[in-house]
Amino acid sequence: MAEVKNKEARIGVFVCHCGTNIAGTINVEAVKEYARTIPNVVVADNYAYMCSTPGQNMIADAIKEHNLTGVVVAACTPRLHEPTFRNATAAGGLNPFRFEMANIRDQNSWVHMHQPEEATEKAKDAIRIAVAKASLLEDLIPKSVPVEKAAMVVGGGVGGMQAALDLANAGIKTYLVEKSPTIGGRMSQLDKTFPTLDCSQCILTPKMVDVYRNENIELLTYTEVESVEGYIGNFDVTLRKKARGVLTPAEAEARGIVGGGCTGCGDCATVCPVIKPNPFELGMAPRKAIYIYHPQVSPLIYTVDFDACVKCGLCVEACGEKKAVDLDAQDELITVKVGTAILATGYDIFPIEKKFEWGYKNYDNVITSLEFERLICASGPTGGHLVRPSDGETPKRIAFVLCAGSRDNTGVGRPYCSRFCCMYSLKHAHQIIEKIPGAVPYIFYMDIRSFGKMYEEFYYRIQNEGAKFIRGRVANITEDPVTKNLHVNAEDTLLGRPIDMEVDMVVLAAAIQPAAETERTRRLFGVSCSQDGWLLEAHPKLNPCGTTTAGVYLAGVCQGPKDIPDTVAQAEGAASAASIPIHRGEVELEPYFAQCIEEKCAGCGLCVNQCPYQALSLVEKDGRKVMQVTEAKCKGCGTCGGFCPGGAIWMQHFATPQIVAQIDAFLLGGEQ
Amino acid sequence: MADENWKPKIIAIICNWCSYAGADLAGGARIQYPPDIRAVRVMCTGRIDPLFILKAFQDGADGVLVSGCHFGDCHYLEGNYKAAKRMFLLKSVLKNIGLDDKRLRMTFVSASEGAKWGMVMSDVVKTINELGPSPLKEFAR
Ligand SMILES: Cc1cc2nc3c(=O)[nH]c(=O)nc-3n(C[C@H](O)[C@H](O)[C@H](O)COP(=O)(O)OP(=O)(O)OC[C@H]3O[C@@H](n4cnc5c(N)ncnc54)[C@H](O)[C@@H]3O)c2cc1C
Numbered sequence A: 001m002a003e004v005k006n007k008e009a010r011i012g013v014f015v016c017h018c019g020t021n022i023a024g025t026i027n028v029e030a031v032k033e034y035a036r037t038i039p040n041v042v043v044a045d046n047y048a049y050m051c052s053t054p055g056q057n058m059i060a061d062a063i064k065e066h067n068l069t070g071v072v073v074a075a076c077t078p079r080l081h082e083p084t085f086r087n088a089t090a091a092g093g094l095n096p097f098r099f100e101m102a103n104i105r106d107q108n109s110w111v112h113m114h115q116p117e118e119a120t121e122k123a124k125d126a127i128r129i130a131v132a133k134a135s136l137l138e139d140l141i142p143k144s145v146p147v148e149k150a151a152m153v154v155g156g157g158v159g160g161m162q163a164a165l166d167l168a169n170a171g172i173k174t175y176l177v178e179k180s181p182t183i184g185g186r187m188s189q190l191d192k193t194f195p196t197l198d199c200s201q202c203i204l205t206p207k208m209v210d211v212y213r214n215e216n217i218e219l220l221t222y223t224e225v226e227s228v229e230g231y232i233g234n235f236d237v238t239l240r241k242k243a244r245g246v247l248t249p250a251e252a253e254a255r256g257i258v259g260g261g262c263t264g265c266g267d268c269a270t271v272c273p274v275i276k277p278n279p280f281e282l283g284m285a286p287r288k289a290i291y292i293y294h295p296q297v298s299p300l301i302y303t304v305d306f307d308a309c310v311k312c313g314l315c316v317e318a319c320g321e322k323k324a325v326d327l328d329a330q331d332e333l334i335t336v337k338v339g340t341a342i343l344a345t346g347y348d349i350f351p352i353e354k355k356f357e358w359g360y361k362n363y364d365n366v367i368t369s370l371e372f373e374r375l376i377c378a379s380g381p382t383g384g385h386l387v388r389p390s391d392g393e394t395p396k397r398i399a400f401v402l403c404a405g406s407r408d409n410t411g412v413g414r415p416y417c418s419r420f421c422c423m424y425s426l427k428h429a430h431q432i433i434e435k436i437p438g439a440v441p442y443i444f445y446m447d448i449r450s451f452g453k454m455y456e457e458f459y460y461r462i463q464n465e466g467a468k469f470i471r472g473r474v475a476n477i478t479e480d481p482v483t484k485n486l487h488v489n490a491e492d493t494l495l496g497r498p499i500d501m502e503v504d505m506v507v508l509a510a511a512i513q514p515a516a517e518t519e520r521t522r523r524l525f526g527v528s529c530s531q532d533g534w535l536l537e538a539h540p541k542l543n544p545c546g547t548t549t550a551g552v553y554l555a556g557v558c559q560g561p562k563d564i565p566d567t568v569a570q571a572e573g574a575a576s577a578a579s580i581p582i583h584r585g586e587v588e589l590e591p592y593f594a595q596c597i598e599e600k601c602a603g604c605g606l607c608v609n610q611c612p613y614q615a616l617s618l619v620e621k622d623g624r625k626v627m628q629v630t631e632a633k634c635k636g637c638g639t640c641g642g643f644c645p646g647g648a649i650w651m652q653h654f655a656t657p658q659i660v661a662q663i664d665a666f667l668l669g670g671e672q
Numbered sequence B: 001m002a003d004e005n006w007k008p009k010i011i012a013i014i015c016n017w018c019s020y021a022g023a024d025l026a027g028g029a030r031i032q033y034p035p036d037i038r039a040v041r042v043m044c045t046g047r048i049d050p051l052f053i054l055k056a057f058q059d060g061a062d063g064v065l066v067s068g069c070h071f072g073d074c075h076y077l078e079g080n081y082k083a084a085k086r087m088f089l090l091k092s093v094l095k096n097i098g099l100d101d102k103r104l105r106m107t108f109v110s111a112s113e114g115a116k117w118g119m120v121m122s123d124v125v126k127t128i129n130e131l132g133p134s135p136l137k138e139f140a141r
């Protein structure tokens, strides 16, 4: 703890115009003139862009010229430019923590655009408050900690797989944690992919094999994150390996079963008497209680669904000498240490039956687009023949309802655009024209969003192939109880007239939402989410792969709807970001640690239970008890400092005298 | 009110991770709200010693806002629970010293709730305007 030497403080204040962002509302000249009158301020200046090179040089030069002890920049937000100005402060030869920012843009000029005078007064106050703190700031040295040379990726869809491959190929040991029995994610349920129409499995399966074979990747399927402790560089992640009931060859060997373990022959499933709906086929096909998720699974290991299993033991018998089936298997907890982590937990389909007016789950022939993917897929439950669930007939008139539950402000659906539904519905239209002679797709849309590379061209192509486009939201769908045909009621907003169209099948391009476990998982990693539940990036433009939790990054749809190309691109970005601290080998932690002011500490120990990280303890010193901080555990929240009745805890950079000085500066006008 | 030109002095002590970020987001979205509140940033609402708030009232503040992450979202797990407990107790202290406890408010605004931040700002200013100047003002300093 440095002694507080407020009287000797020499502060420089720099007011940024941010072009017209600030100067268009706030009178920056008046603010600068005012700053010169604030106690301790020895120099005040203003400039068009303080973050530019000349702006930063102004700061460094002024520090030297005026022998400053502290710097205040009144500009945007510390969440954007605190690092920039700390560097400038350091360039002037001052400890970078002797910098304080006054937010006069994001929390002032932008939110008081029509009140220039009040905004100017608020800016003056903000600077006075910042100067008060800057006058009491002390030199701090960030703590360097070593970074574990390993990473974790949570979620094994195409995003998580790409991220894991990139990390592994950069020489980093990577744990790929997937909750389901196989990697692949939603992409493995798709038939073809727009706009190139290459087969989804054909491009995905080789990647799955790459992941499985990569010696730097430890693939943990059927595994969930149980708890996370630590911080960037040193996360201790506890994982729950769910009881799979089937041993891999390696696990079998470890148990001394020579040449045993699952070979994926499927003899077990043949004899299993329990039949359940198959979730991979969205319930449209059966599955046994011992199963593989789909034929291309990686790893090719069977899994027992213990919720369904009746423990008859027929599978054990069928497996024979391989002795792969273990019906007494238990969940297993393991803990691994990683330096950084990437979340890639993807999405689920919005339960579109909530939009009851479209009759999903009520009318047999209303299906979702994902069900369409399975029905049109050669390896799907119908061998690639699109048929009506009601009678097995081939539909000829097929309506596609776009924005089903997306862009919906009624409170039932989702307010955002799910982003890939326009494109995959165009793909579906193409597929039925190609596969079913004489079939006509009718696409009910609000507007077609074909934003990507070659996407607009794809849209034209489908138009030319004969798909019919009707602009208008579908109000409701009714079913003819005899034929099971459907009536689609909508308004054609281009022609301005209502439509009642009879079709054989309706495909709802249902909205998507964050995957079920996302909420729990994000909380374990301390990551925020947007209002709609998608995980929140550190900055929407400048840091779309990072999060506000250092060392945790985002890839794919978990951050917001995106198609495969965008998912893969973000995954590569996240992998690159996650590899930087690992390659550097160490990271600097902000030195906002708690310190005990031993003269003031009564040894009462009340603070010990306040700390969420068990960083505090009582120790004997000179015959009495005093509190001691374990810096490696302290994350700098200050919760202990907000509680100590004796004021015996010094929170570095947020010390009580510093905060009280800010309060006084605002309310008492700066004279302390 | 005696003074026609009275403008409320309100201080907001807000956490870095949620409410400060939410306030920045309100700026990005150009949400307009009354300019009467000045913010002090702390890393977590858990940092807020009730004495800070008493000091603000002693200095003549008309209102104090404490704003942090939603429960379960605190960047440090549970600082906001601790803060909420302290603010709850502090409110009864305020009542005992003759201050309307509506002058102290705790809210939870996440990093994605720019619009909510704007609403909180308007609402706090409205409440304090209705309550008028703090009775402690004349003793300030
Ligand atoms: C009907 C339909 C058609 C589509 N067609 C196309 C197309 O033609 N072209 C195109 O580019 N895009 C298409 N898409 C979009 C495509 O599916 C996505 O872009 C892609 O799947 C996103 O990959 P992801 O890895 O982000 O998420 P996902 O594929 O959802 O993968 C997430 C993975 O994480 C796992 N997981 C989730 N939560 C956890 C947890 N808590 N712990 C551990 N693991 C977890 C899941 O089990 C899953 O394996 C289509 C989407 C739909 C619905």
Ligand code: SF4
Binding pocket: A596, A600, A601, A602, A603, A604, A605, A606, A607, A608, A626, A627, A643, A644, A645, A646, A647, A648, A649
């Ligand atoms: S609460 Fe304060 S006085 Fe009590 S042990 Fe902790 S630091 Fe010391």
Ligand code: SF4
Binding pocket: A593, A594, A610, A611, A612, A613, A614, A615, A616, A629, A633, A634, A635, A636, A637, A638, A639, A640, A641
């Ligand atoms: S500042 Fe927070 S993390 Fe550090 S010792 Fe105090 S309570 Fe624990």
Ligand code: FES
Binding pocket: B015, B016, B017, B018, B019, B043, B044, B045, B046, B067, B068, B069, B073, B074, B075, B076, B078, B079, B080
């Ligand atoms: S970090 Fe926001 S309340 Fe703790």
